[in-house]
Amino acid sequence: MSDTYKASIRQIAEEPWQQFPGHFGSALSKALVHPETTGSKLIDYRISTYQPMAYVGRHVHKVQEQVYHVLDGEGMMEIGEEKRIVRKHDVIFIPPGVWHSITNNGLGDLTFIVVTTPVTDE
Numbered sequence: 001m002s003d004t005y006k007a008s009i010r011q012i013a014e015e016p017w018q019q020f021p022g023h024f025g026s027a028l029s030k031a032l033v034h035p036e037t038t039g040s041k042l043i044d045y046r047i048s049t050y051q052p053m054a055y056v057g058r059h060v061h062k063v064q065e066q067v068y069h070v071l072d073g074e075g076m077m078e079i080g081e082e083k084r085i086v087r088k089h090d091v092i093f094i095p096p097g098v099w100h101s102i103t104n105n106g107l108g109d110l111t112f113i114v115v116t117t118p119v120t121d122e
Contacts, residue, residue, distance in 0.1 A: 008038050012047065025054035027104075035119055044116040050075065054110075055103035061096050064121045066114060068092040068102065073110035076103045 010032050017028040031037050033045035050073075058078060068077070074087035078101045079094060086092060086102070094100050104110035 006039055010037070017049075022059060023054070023056045026051040027054035027056055029114070040119060042117050042119065044114075044119045046114045046116075047071075048112055048114060050102070050104040050110045052104050052106060052108070056101055058099055058101040060099045061094075061116075061121045063096050064116050064118060065096060066094040066100075066116045068094070069113040069115075071111045071113065073104065073108050074106040075110040076105050078102070 012030060012032065015030040015032055015037070017030060019026075019028055023029070027048065027050045029046045029048040031044070031046050033040050033043050035041070035044075068086075068091070070086050070088055070090045070092075072088055074085055077084050077086045077092055078099075079092070080098055080100075102110075102112075
């Protein structure tokens with residue numbers, strides 16, 4: 001195993017909120033496991049909180065797979081041509097090549113985990 005791998009325990013409150021490119025209107029995330037925070041090679045693991053009307057624009061990944069796990073709130077998930085309300089305990093799998101977006105159209109914050117692998121879309 002490479003020397004660049006290092007086990008870590010992260011305290012979520014110590015990681016700053018960020019608004020990544022393509023995210024709009026207080027669509028904030030904390031990159032908890034990411035090459036820049038832990039040196040991970042295969043996993044990008046984030047917690048995100050979107051305020052009402054916040055969203056990530058419709059986009060597609062060439063090789064990346066994603067899993068969204070909704071922890072609280074509700075929003076509109078667009079996958080391909082389908083639009084569905086997602087809420088607490090919903091788990092969404094998005095394979096490569098599928099256009100998608102998520103918008104908080106609920107009354108309170110929408111909080112979810114996003115796991116992406118691999119970490120780059122090449």
